[in-house]
Amino acid sequence: xxxxxxxxxxxxxxxxxxxxxxxxxxxxxxxxxxxxxxxxxxxxxxxxxxxxxxxxxxxxxxxxxxxxxxxxxxxxxxxxxxxxxxxxxxxxxxxxxxxxxxxxxxxxxxxxxxxxxxxx
Numbered sequence: 418x419x420x421x422x423x424x425x426x427x428x429x430x431x432x433x434x435x436x437x438x439x440x441x442x443x444x445x446x447x448x449x450x451x452x453x454x455x456x457x458x459x460x461x462x463x464x465x466x467x468x469x470x471x472x473x474x475x476x477x478x479x480x481x482x483x484x485x486x487x488x489x490x491x492x493x494x495x496x497x498x499x500x501x502x503x504x505x506x507x508x509x510x511x512x513x514x515x516x517x518x519x520x521x522x523x524x525x526x527x528x529x530x531x532x533x534x535x536x537x
Contacts, residue, residue, distance in 0.1 A: 450475055454472060
């Protein structure tokens with residue numbers, strides 16, 4: 418079913434999936450780790466056992482630090498007319514080559530622009 422085939426109510430589709438993929442370069446691991454540790458330390462609702470585990474994970478892996486600092490809710494909290502229903506995210510190390518076709522984020526658009534429309 419394509420997005421144009423989704424049944425819509427009078428006011429349009431009720432749920433919309435927003436997919437975002439980011440590749441970030443860590444250029445100051447100590448600053449990133451410190452910010453994550455501060456964030457964890459400031460979280461009064463986090464149980465002590467979970468806090469210890471989180472701090473250890475952040476010290477070991479900067480992708481864990483990033484996961485504690487980035488929250489999808491923060492991305493949409495100021496968007497009017499929506500309510501965040503579900504969110505999940507993860508951070509992981511990746512190999513990145515900006516010159517590789519694998520990282521061409523606009524690959525589908527390039528193909529569509531190169532294709533000629535079907536004629537009668």
